[in-house]
Amino acid sequence: MKKNIVIAFAMAAGCVALLLAQQADINIKVVSGEKPAIAVTDFRGSGDAQRYMDTFNQTLWDELSGAGILKMIAKSVYPLTVPQRPQDFHPPTQIAPARRGEAPRVQSNGPWLTDWSNPPVNANYLAFGYTGVQEGRLVLSGYLYNLGQADLNSAQVIGKLYFGSLDAEGAKKVAREFAADILQQFGAKSLAGSKIYFVSDRTGNKEIWSMDYDGSNQSQITRYKSISTMPAVSPDGKMVAFTTYAQGNPKIMIYSTESLRRVPFYNPVSSVVETPEFTPDGRRMLFSATIDGWTQICEANVDGSDMRRISHVRSVEVSSKVNPKNPSQVVYISGKSGHQQLWKMNIDGGDQEMITSGEGDVANPSWSPNGQFLAFAWTRGYEIGGFNIFVMDVAKRVPVQLTHVNGRNENPWWAPDGVHLVFTTKRGSATQVYTMLADGTHVQQLTTQGNNIQPVWSKAIN
Amino acid sequence: MKTQHRTLSAAVFAGMLLITAAGCKKKAPAPPPPPPPAARQPETTPPPAAPLTVRINSFTAEPRSIERGQSATLRWSVANATDISLDQNIGAVQANGNRQVFPSNTVTYTLTARGASGTDTRSVTVEVSAPPPPPPAPPPAASVSGSDLLTREAQDAYFDYDKSDIRSDAQQALARDADLLKRIFAADRSFTVVIEGHCDERGSAEYNLGLGDRRATAAKEYLVQLGVPADRLTTISYGKDRPVCTDANEACYQRNRRAHLAPGK
Numbered sequence: 235m236k237k238n239i240v241i242a243f244a245m246a247a248g249c250v251a252l253l254l255a256q257q258a259d260i261n262i263k264v265v266s267g268e269k270p271a272i273a274v275t276d277f278r279g280s281g282d283a284q285r286y287m288d289t290f291n292q293t294l295w296d297e298l299s300g301a302g303i304l305k306m307i308a309k310s311v312y313p314l315t316v317p318q319r320p321q322d323f324h325p326p327t328q329i330a331p332a333r334r335g336e337a338p339r340v341q342s343n344g345p346w347l348t349d350w351s352n353p354p355v356n357a358n359y360l361a362f363g364y365t366g367v368q369e370g371r372l373v374l375s376g377y378l379y380n381l382g383q384a385d386l387n388s389a390q391v392i393g394k395l396y397f398g399s400l401d402a403e404g405a406k407k408v409a410r411e412f413a414a415d416i417l418q419q420f421g422a423k424s425l426a427g428s429k430i431y432f433v434s435d436r437t438g439n440k441e442i443w444s445m446d447y448d449g450s451n452q453s454q455i456t457r458y459k460s461i462s463t464m465p466a467v468s469p470d471g472k473m474v475a476f477t478t479y480a481q482g483n484p485k486i487m488i489y490s491t492e493s494l495r496r497v498p499f500y501n502p503v504s505s506v507v508e509t510p511e512f513t514p515d516g517r518r519m520l521f522s523a524t525i526d527g528w529t530q531i532c533e534a535n536v537d538g539s540d541m542r543r544i545s546h547v548r549s550v551e552v553s554s555k556v557n558p559k560n561p562s563q564v565v566y567i568s569g570k571s572g573h574q575q576l577w578k579m580n581i582d583g584g585d586q587e588m589i590t591s592g593e594g595d596v597a598n599p600s601w602s603p604n605g606q607f608l609a610f611a612w613t614r615g616y617e618i619g620g621f622n623i624f625v626m627d628v629a630k631r632v633p634v635q636l637t638h639v640n641g642r643n644e645n646p647w648w649a650p651d652g653v654h655l656v657f658t659t660k661r662g663s664a665t666q667v668y669t670m671l672a673d674g675t676h677v678q679q680l681t682t683q684g685n686n687i688q689p690v691w692s693k694a695i696n
Numbered sequence: 697m698k699t700q701h702r703t704l705s706a707a708v709f710a711g712m713l714l715i716t717a718a719g720c721k722k723k724a725p726a727p728p729p730p731p732p733p734a735a736r737q738p739e740t741t742p743p744p745a746a747p748l749t750v751r752i753n754s755f756t757a758e759p760r761s762i763e764r765g766q767s768a769t770l771r772w773s774v775a776n777a778t779d780i781s782l783d784q785n786i787g788a789v790q791a792n793g794n795r796q797v798f799p800s801n802t803v804t805y806t807l808t809a810r811g812a813s814g815t816d817t818r819s820v821t822v823e824v825s826a827p828p829p830p831p832p833a834p835p836p837a838a839s840v841s842g843s844d845l846l847t848r849e850a851q852d853a854y855f856d857y858d859k860s861d862i863r864s865d866a867q868q869a870l871a872r873d874a875d876l877l878k879r880i881f882a883a884d885r886s887f888t889v890v891i892e893g894h895c896d897e898r899g900s901a902e903y904n905l906g907l908g909d910r911r912a913t914a915a916k917e918y919l920v921q922l923g924v925p926a927d928r929l930t931t932i933s934y935g936k937d938r939p940v941c942t943d944a945n946e947a948c949y950q951r952n953r954r955a956h957l958a959p960g961k
Binding site: 440461463464477482483484505506508509522524527528550551552553567572573574595597598611618619621687688 | 857858897898899900901902903905906907909910912913914917930931932933934937
């Protein structure tokens with residue numbers, strides 16, 4: 235009995251260690267650029283299906299490269315003969331060496347795995363296939379091969395049929411589903427169903443809005459015709475808190491993301507209550523409120539009761555964020571060194587330490603889901619107000635600059651997959667919401683109307 | 697130890713019982729019968745030879761003259777009467793009483809008291825006058841509202857980047873503002889002022905909301921030091937949400953880093 239318990243415990247501990255290792259692995263790969271290399275052929279379609287293959291190929295490529303976990307090998311180095319079906323592969327024939335000591339020579343009989351795994355392609359994986367029309371529907375035969383295997387049977391990782399309507403939408407759908415299956419093989423977490431909450435002034439007033447992870451379904455949540463800003467979302471995605479002038483001085487309000495109704499929150503008596511943030515267990519909130527003339531960090535229940543002041547300095551302190559994997563660790567922005575810098579402390583206010591170098595201004599810290607990285611906006615190396623996005627491994631304290639534009643790059647926020655970031659950039663006259671990979675590549679614009687700022691990314695509601 | 701404690705408890709309990717018992721004992725004896733009430737006295741005294749005279753001791757109106765819409769109170773006191781009434785549709789009343797009346801014109805109230813020995817009447821007149829016309833509106837020239845005065849003459853206090861210290865130029869501006877506020881508050885006792893704190897666009901929105909709040913508070917503290925009543929001043933921070941200009945140069949940034957006085961709501 236006792237032995238069984240010990241074994242069970244050891245197994246559980248092992249699983250946890252494995253999971254943690256995996257998570258860390260994915261992020262390290264993102265930052266250092268060591269990823270599995272994949273070649274993705276241009277798929278062709280028979281009959282009417284061919285009309286939608288440009289859309290299909292573009293979507294498949296974008297989905298795979300946008301996930302950020304694969305090294306995409308440029309199509310320009312691919313072999314001229316491209317397989318479409320498994321039966322297009324023909325193993326080469328070994329020819330005995332003419333002289334002793336020479337390497338055995340091979341005679342090619344058609345496309346083979348090594349055409350893709352050898353230079354110049356150097357791929358680890360190959361995605362190929364074709365489409366056709368069956369009973370008025372688009373049918374995709376999609377394959378993923380592991381090129382490190384010796385024969386076709388063991389090389390096949392995916393071989394599957396996908397069905398969609400015979401139009402551009404159908405082509406996008408089957409491409410996305412095939413890409414999702416491929417990405418799943420490499421441990422990618424799906425962002426489907428995740429939501430981005432942000433502030434938009436497109437109605438003439440700053441209101442809280444939400445949209446899907448790809449920018450679709452943009453919809454308005456608040457209608458106060460006032461100033462409503464700084465959204466924060468609960469860990470379960472069911473509540474969005476924000477700061478609003480709807481009732482006079484800026485105060486925190488909370489909405490249910492499902493009913494879109496107000497949930498009670500009792501603000502302290504203060505001229506400013508701002509930058510709400512839920513704790514990782516979703517039971518407490520951190521926010522900043524003006525006490526004794528200075529905006530200070532406070533903690534309370536999610537309804538505002540049982541409030542406690544954490545910081546006690548004559549300085550503005552805002553944007554407190556709790557480490558999702560270590561709920562006693564808090565980072566925040568403080569001006570106590572003279573300028574706005576990134577600081578770290580225990581949730582009881584002890585062990586305060588400046589994380590950034592003291593140069594420039596720092597703003598908008600955001601924890602990666604695994605609690606290992608911080609993303610933030612920093613003006614280091616630029617003039618005042620010239621923010622760029624940085625990512626820092628908290629243990630190593632080495633900041634990596636992701637954006638290098640002279641527009642304002644602000645409000646980075648980690649996606650639930652730990653691989654993407656959402657952020658804002660002012661390019662031209664308006665500020666818009668963009669996503670990118672956590673290595674700074676694959677930048678995509680999500681919003682276009684009015685100014686759109688302060689995005690936060692919520693996981694899908696279960 | 698335990699036994700001792702128990703003994704002590706028992707003793708205390710017994711003592712409490714005794715006290716309670718003693719308390720009960722004290723209440724136990726029945727009170728002596730009260731003396732016969734005075735009201736019964738007439739039965740024992742011989743009946744009077746003749747009924748007493750009906751007499752109105754008093755009948756007054758307070759005040760005697762009112763403005764239309766106001767009220768007067770009638771008070772009366774009558775002795776030895778069986779039937780007492782007031783005219784002007786009021787009717788029967790008690791021997792001693794009062795009533796509030798709202799006459800719209802001058803009117804005379806008559807109190808009539810009847811009894812076995814006769815009748816007594818007395819009258820009182822309440823004079824009603826028309827209310828005075830409303831006071832004439834003050835001449836418009838004399839009333840520049842506090843709001844207008846503030847908007848026209850108040851000066852913004854300017855700040856350095858990421859600072860809430862009151863600079864010397866801001867001290868001069870706030871000193872003039874303090875004099876202005878004292879004048880406005882003296883003329884209008886209900887007037888309040890909200891001090892807005894603003895920032896330039898370069899810092900983060902989150903930090904600027906706190907910084908603007910700090911600037912508004914610093915300006916308020918300075919005004920209060922100069923004798924402006926604190927309870928007439930409130931503060932609000934707009935961070936960088938309400939800039940006066942949007943150019944990307946230091947002249948514009950400086951105009952936005954300010955504490956601004958606006959009429960309260």
